Amino acid sequence: MNVFAEIFRPGIMDFLIQTGIVLVKAVIVVGVLMLHVTYATYFERKSIGHMQVRLGPMAVGPHGLLQPIADFIKLFFKEDIIPAQADKPIFFVAPVISIFAGMTAISVIPFFNGFVIANINIGLLFVLAMSSLGAYGIIMAGWSSNSKYSFLGGLRSSAQVVSYEIAMGLSLVGVMMMAGSLNLTDIVKAQEQYPLGFFWPQALGFFVFLVAAFAETNRTPFDLPEAESELVAGYFTEYSGMRFALFYVAEYIGMIMMSLIAITCFLGGWNGPFAIPYVPFAWLLIKLYCFIFLFYWVRATVPRYRYDQLMSLGWKILIPLALLNIVVTGLVKVL
Amino acid sequence: MNPLLFGYLAAAIIVFSALAVTRKNPVHAILFMIVMFFHLAVMYLGLDAEFLAAIQIIVYAGAILVLFLFVVMVLNIKEEMSGERFSSGWPLGISLAAGIFLLAIIMTGNVFPLGQQGIYTPALIASETHTKALGSLMYTQYIFPFELASLILLVAVIGAIVLAKKRLR
Numbered sequence: 001m002n003v004f005a006e007i008f009r010p011g012i013m014d015f016l017i018q019t020g021i022v023l024v025k026a027v028i029v030v031g032v033l034m035l036h037v038t039y040a041t042y043f044e045r046k047s048i049g050h051m052q053v054r055l056g057p058m059a060v061g062p063h064g065l066l067q068p069i070a071d072f073i074k075l076f077f078k079e080d081i082i083p084a085q086a087d088k089p090i091f092f093v094a095p096v097i098s099i100f101a102g103m104t105a106i107s108v109i110p111f112f113n114g115f116v117i118a119n120i121n122i123g124l125l126f127v128l129a130m131s132s133l134g135a136y137g138i139i140m141a142g143w144s145s146n147s148k149y150s151f152l153g154g155l156r157s158s159a160q161v162v163s164y165e166i167a168m169g170l171s172l173v174g175v176m177m178m179a180g181s182l183n184l185t186d187i188v189k190a191q192e193q194y195p196l197g198f199f200w201p202q203a204l205g206f207f208v209f210l211v212a213a214f215a216e217t218n219r220t221p222f223d224l225p226e227a228e229s230e231l232v233a234g235y236f237t238e239y240s241g242m243r244f245a246l247f248y249v250a251e252y253i254g255m256i257m258m259s260l261i262a263i264t265c266f267l268g269g270w271n272g273p274f275a276i277p278y279v280p281f282a283w284l285l286i287k288l289y290c291f292i293f294l295f296y297w298v299r300a301t302v303p304r305y306r307y308d309q310l311m312s313l314g315w316k317i318l319i320p321l322a323l324l325n326i327v328v329t330g331l332v333k334v335l
Numbered sequence: 336m337n338p339l340l341f342g343y344l345a346a347a348i349i350v351f352s353a354l355a356v357t358r359k360n361p362v363h364a365i366l367f368m369i370v371m372f373f374h375l376a377v378m379y380l381g382l383d384a385e386f387l388a389a390i391q392i393i394v395y396a397g398a399i400l401v402l403f404l405f406v407v408m409v410l411n412i413k414e415e416m417s418g419e420r421f422s423s424g425w426p427l428g429i430s431l432a433a434g435i436f437l438l439a440i441i442m443t444g445n446v447f448p449l450g451q452q453g454i455y456t457p458a459l460i461a462s463e464t465h466t467k468a469l470g471s472l473m474y475t476q477y478i479f480p481f482e483l484a485s486l487i488l489l490v491a492v493i494g495a496i497v498l499a500k501k502r503l504r
Contacts, residue, residue, distance in 0.1 A: 087360075087362075090362070090363075120385070121385055121464045121465070121466065122385045122386060122388075122389045125386070125389035125390070125393065126389060128397075129389050129392035129393045129396075129397060132392070132393055132396070132397025132398070132401075133396065133397065135401055136401075139405075139408070143362060143404075151408070154408075155408070158404070161401075162401050165398070169393075181464075182464075
């Protein structure tokens with residue numbers, strides 16, 4: 001085989017242009033995403049602060065608006081401490097895997113009609129595959145730190161994420177059956193004939209997905225892997241400086257990713273009750289902000305679950321409910 | 336599939352498999368295995384089998400290897416690392432493996448007759464999506480082997496529950 005003929009074959013310009021378009025789209029999405037992550041931290045501290053009758057960050061800038069930037073500069077210049085007996089390559093790779101898993105899943109989400117970085121046939125399965133990889137970042141961080149707190153946090157988290165992944169995958173099967181496709185753009189288009197998206201015919205599936213999403217992102221009430229009163233900071237106890245910041249960012253990216261999946265699969269994606277001119281992604285953003293506020297609201301309201309309660313909720317309630325949802329959806333579709 | 340891509344994937348799969356079986360640290364071995372599974376998934380993608388590629392990642396990388404890691408992490412790694420790298424039977428093992436490899440090469444030539452070709456051509460699969468093609472074949476023509484496989488898995492699940500149960504009534 002002639003390597004040069006393969007590289008300089010006709011149509012290479014088309015290929016390069018396509019690649020360029022995808023790259024530009026990816027840069028836009030990553031930029032907007034990082035901006036959202038930065039201000040999601042501020043939004044969380046402010047909203048939880050007001051729920052607890054305090055002001056939240058106020059010192060840097062008007063109403064503390066520059067606080068996330070100050071935090072970033074501080075974390076960037078902090079000393080990076082690595083435990084003496086740590087398994088260094090794994091210790092370095094773990095936060096990168098965490099962040100990478102969330103960002104890759106976002107690449108298949110349609111932001112408005114026609115704008116998606118990769119419009120693939122198995123979009124929903126791809127999202128599930130990538131979110132299941134997030135567990136590796138946590139397990140590897142917990143194990144490689146060579147600390148008991150980190151290790152216990154990592155073990156807890158792996159058990160939790162693997163258990164709730166099943167419920168999450170099964171809750172999305174109802175959506176796949178209703179839409180007849182795994183492509184996320186097709187799923188959004190299939191919801192146009194329902195006034196509430198798939199939220200109404202799939203209310204049970206949405207409930208299971210919501211609970212599983214809280215568990216997958218390790219948010220309260222399922223934040224056992226980092227239960228600070230028992231495990232210091234869980235799997236990232238030994239991380240400091242920029243590497244700690246990477247885990248922090250990964251948690252927020254996970255939250256945004258889960259919200260985006262819920263919006264695309266259950267809440268009608270970019271469609272809304274009426275079209276907003278010139279801003280095709282307006283409804284998606286409004287839904288995203290409401291969803292993220294829900295995460296904070298739950299955190300300020302609900303206490304943490306006990307570990308055995310968490311496991312029995314996942315295996316004995318959510319998975320049977322998701323299976324029931326599949327059976328009912330199938331029966332309705334056939335009859 | 337692009338021959339350049341195939342060459343890279345085949346080489347990477349061999350290298351990472353070799354790394355996975357030769358590492359002394361079991362956690363490193365499993366991590367190399369995950370990298371190998373990813374290359375295998377891309378290989379499926381190149382063969383237009385996108386459903387298989389996704390399942391490869393979800394089931395093997397996402398679930399089974401997490402359980403492997405779970406077990407290996409509770410081992411005493413320091414003790415594992417200080418022991419002998421291979422058990423004393425390794426010359427026998429290598430010669431057996433080489434024999435099986437030779438046998439496989441001979442067998443692939445002309446011993447097995449090729450199966451009857453079905454209706455699905457790459458063009459038809461591309462127009463109908465791989466997921467739909469696989470599903471409709473699996474639940475119509477191959478329903479009996481499919482149900483048989485699920486029965487075997489069910490037996491394994493029940494076995495695991497019986498083993499894990501402390502007290503049987």
